[in-house]
Amino acid sequence: MGRPRVSDELYVVTVTYSPGPHLDRFLASLAHATERPVTVLMADNGSTDGAPEEAVERYPNTRLLRMGGNLGYGSAINRAVAEYGLTSSTDFFIVANPDVQWGPDSIDLLLEAAGRWPSAASFGPLILDPDGSIYPSARHQPSIIRGGMHAVIGPVWKSNPWTAAYRQDRATPSERAVGWLSGSCLLLRSAAFAEVSGFDERYFMYMEDVDLGDRFGRAGWQNIYVPAAEVLHAKGHSTGRDPARNLAAHHVSTYTFLADRYPKWWHAPLRWAFRGALGARARLVVRSSRRQARRAQAKGQR
Incomplete structure (x- = not known):
């Protein structure tokens, strides 16, 4: 349960879906992140750009695992972890998006924490x-009031106090326990990941990290923010291809998360309220996204 020895091999699991040049930057910067020997498992969800195949040729420490289609983020991670038996053979492993660039000693600092x-x-x-x-x-974690006000008011009032409280925007970066951490880059304790059965595969995209952090907490584990370790995240290299579709998917995942936390029959009116509010918000933001896309396309044709 302690820090791995320097000689221990560390596994980094990433999900690829036509990652383009991001993947090369991810792999090249990894050498600066840790002194440990690293094996990168690329769980490929159906890339068509050839980037994962090129990575295998260029980087001998990479392994390409073809998922046979787009399984979603959490499902692909779970499959890679299971195929390599990481929860039984390692103390820790890393999960990270392929559009991350690693800061100096970032992984070693997470391991020290x-x-x-x-x-x-x-x-x-x-x-x-x-x-x-x-x-x-x-x-x-998104409570009814804090998370609900963030979801409803956040798009029109960016600086509202509920969003600031939920996101901890005004908190000075410090090493501390939090409700959940972004799944774009995580060091995970293998025993804990196994205890909660990994990512919930009902989440195709979005909210799987919120759900994982919540289930860790319910099982008696903590989620720790370590700001001494730094990474750069390009964000949205795959989700940006169809922002309207992905905004809709985000709202579906949000409802799944909230409905799970209020499952009793007497919670039914609350679930109906969640569904109605999220449905209305989804229609609003999807329409807005499509209008912006049309304007951008028209501007590009001038």
Whole structure:
């Protein structure tokens, strides 16, 4: 349960879906993140750009696992973890998006934090957006009021207090326990991942990291934010291809998460309210996204 020895091999699991040049930057920067020998497992969800195949040729520490189609993020991670028996053969492994670029010693710093927090299941670094701003990757679990007001009011009032509280926007970056951590980059304790049976595969995309953090907490584990470790996340290399479809998927996943937390028969009116509010919000943001896409397309044709 302690920190792995320097000689121990570390596995990094990433899900590829035509990742383009992001994957090469991911793999090239990995050498700066840790002194440990690393094997990268690429769970490929149906790439057509040839990037995973090129990576295998260029980087001898990579393994390409073809999923046979687009299984979604969590399902692909689970399959790679199972195929390599990571929960029984390792103390820790990394899960990260292929559009991450690793900061110096970022993985070693996460592993050091794991030694300080023996009751923690997941560890997440400080995540920088491409413009250098800090992405709010360490958040509270979404309560009815805090999460609900963030979901409903957030799109029209960006600086509202409920969103700030949920995202912990005003908290100074510090090593601390949080409700959940962004799944774009996580160090996971193998025993904890096995205990909760990994990612919930009902989530095709979005909210699988919120759900995982919540289930870790319910099982008695902690989720630890480690801002001393830094990564850059390009974000949206795959979701940006069809933003309207993905916005709709986000709302479906959000309903799944909330409905699970209020499953009793007397919670039915609450679930109806969730479904109605999220459905209305989804229609609003999808229409807005499509209008923006049409404007951008028209502007490009001028």
